[in-house]
Amino acid sequence: DIQMTQSPSALSVSVGDTVTITCQASQDSKNYVNWYQQKPGKAPKLLIYDASSLETGVPSRFSGSGSGTQFTFIISGLQPEDLATYFCQQTNDLPITFGQGTRLDFK
Amino acid sequence: QVQLQESGPGLVKPSETLSLTCVVSSGSIRTNNWWSWVRQSPGKGLEWLGEIYPHGSVNYNPSLESRLTMSVDTSKKQISLYLTSVTDADTAVYYCARGKTVSPNAFDSWGQGTMVTVSS
Numbered sequence: 001d002i003q004m005t006q007s008p009s010a011l012s013v014s015v016g017d018t019v020t021i022t023c024q025a026s027q028d029s030k031n032y033v034n035w036y037q038q039k040p041g042k043a044p045k046l047l048i049y050d051a052s053s054l055e056t057g058v059p060s061r062f063s064g065s066g067s068g069t070q071f072t073f074i075i076s077g078l079q080p081e082d083l084a085t086y087f088c089q090q091t092n093d094l095p096i097t098f099g100q101g102t103r104l105d106f107k
Numbered sequence: 108q109v110q111l112q113e114s115g116p117g118l119v120k121p122s123e124t125l126s127l128t129c130v131v132s133s134g135s136i137r138t139n140n141w142w143s144w145v146r147q148s149p150g151k152g153l154e155w156l157g158e159i160y161p162h163g164s165v166n167y168n169p170s171l172e173s174r175l176t177m178s179v180d181t182s183k184k185q186i187s188l189y190l191t192s193v194t195d196a197d198t199a200v201y202y203c204a205r206g207k208t209v210s211p212n213a214f215d216s217w218g219q220g221t222m223v224t225v226s227s
Binding site for chain 2: 042095098
């Protein structure tokens with residue numbers, strides 16, 4: 001299985017901050033990495049697919065980059081509604097696997 | 108926008124079989140999409156269980172393959188999951204999700220999830 005090591009596991013943030021989350025894949029995942037946002041009691045929501053493509057309807061302050069084994073997710077200008085947990089996911093190989101998540105909290 | 112709704116028993120006894128269904132509403136199931144089950148527990152985060160294509164193909168997570176069966180009923184617009192010999196490690200919120208057409212395992216639609224507790 002491809003292991004996705006996500007960091008940090010938690011981050012204290014303020015409105016307006018630029019937030020960077022990384023995922024390292026244990027094997028080449030090409031560009032088949034997706035990013036999700038999850039709020040408490042809700043299902044995950046797709047934000048970025050194929051490493052850098054913005055899902056329809058998602059604000060442009062969310063972005064992703066990377067290929068191979070190193071992937072980065074950025075929120076530029078954090079908004080209050082962005083407080084959530086974020087997950088990466090690799091889909092290059094079965095079984096599909098997820099990172100352990102990054103929880104954002106207000107400072 | 109497709110909508111997904113999971114349903115299940117809520118409580119299952121150890122060693123029994125868990126059965127869950129996911130109904131697809133406000134959209135078609137006869138599309139070029141893969142449909143997956145994902146579960147989430149505090150101890151293991153998000154875990155992909157398997158996927159099914161309405162035209163017959165299925166892939167399972169090897170860690171569960173011996174206990175897992177997925178099926179689809181296109182006439183009822185329903186996807187089903189059966190997990191045998193459950194233990195407390197199977198306690199989780201279970202989601203069904205649709206993969207995008209252009210990126211088959213990027214899940215662009217999710218159900219609200221159904222909580223399953225394994226306990227005697």
